[in-house]
Amino acid sequence: MKTPERVIAIDGPSASGKSTVARRVASALGLRYVDSGALYRGVTWLALREGVPPEDAAALERLLERADVRFGVADGAVRFTLNGTDPGLALRGADVNANVSEVAAAPAVRHRVVAWLREMRALGGLVMEGRDIGTRVFPDTPYKFYLDASPEERARRRHAEDAGRGSAASLGTVQASLQHRDRIDTSRRADPLKVAPGATVIDSTGMEIDDVVAVVCRAVGGIAPSAKEGRGP
Ligand code: CDP
Numbered sequence: 001m002k003t004p005e006r007v008i009a010i011d012g013p014s015a016s017g018k019s020t021v022a023r024r025v026a027s028a029l030g031l032r033y034v035d036s037g038a039l040y041r042g043v044t045w046l047a048l049r050e051g052v053p054p055e056d057a058a059a060l061e062r063l064l065e066r067a068d069v070r071f072g073v074a075d076g077a078v079r080f081t082l083n084g085t086d087p088g089l090a091l092r093g094a095d096v097n098a099n100v101s102e103v104a105a106a107p108a109v110r111h112r113v114v115a116w117l118r119e120m121r122a123l124g125g126l127v128m129e130g131r132d133i134g135t136r137v138f139p140d141t142p143y144k145f146y147l148d149a150s151p152e153e154r155a156r157r158r159h160a161e162d163a164g165r166g167s168a169a170s171l172g173t174v175q176a177s178l179q180h181r182d183r184i185d186t187s188r189r190a191d192p193l194k195v196a197p198g199a200t201v202i203d204s205t206g207m208e209i210d211d212v213v214a215v216v217c218r219a220v221g222g223i224a225p226s227a228k229e230g231r232g233p
Pocket of ligand 1: 013014015016036037038039040101102104105129131132133136154181185
């Protein structure tokens, strides 16, 4: 089922299952998947690489004025390069994790990234995951979801995911890092993480991922994929 004009917004805290669900919903409905957090991570990666302190809002703004960002689509997902480089797995590194929420709280950074995200409409229908997609980036979309899970479950998921990428960080370290980001993301002045008016809230703590994907697909009027078909790129 192809409905290129739609934007499906999936917000929620870290490791609530947004990426997996958003990718699979995009694949099932023939839409582009967008990981908005990757752009905030990208700006953080660039700032660290260029020696810009994450708390220096004016220097971050200057960094973004000079930044050359390019978008493209690969395997159904919107990808980007920053100053000619795809940062790849560096976006998930401990230094980016430790600093991204502070960088993302800077109004100038949010302003620029929100503009980039809105430009992606030109690429077709989107499933975009993040913290403020339903509240700020696309407040007019009727398709809004807020995905949550208990802090313990989220820490377990992220720990397993990181370990799969070769990280040796302990469960406690991962949980502390998520708590640190949750605190900043929900309390910042500019577009804090919160449930958008009209959003469907899904607590995925005890749910299989297939069931969460099915809830979203049904709510937007699509056919829920079978477990096998739904597994996207
Ligand atoms: O993958 P994970 O859920 O841990 O985080 P992410 O989606 O990659 O986002 C990394 C950080 O970017 C978040 O902790 C927020 O500080 C920020 N972010 C944001 O402010 N607004 C968004 N729409 C997406 C991410």
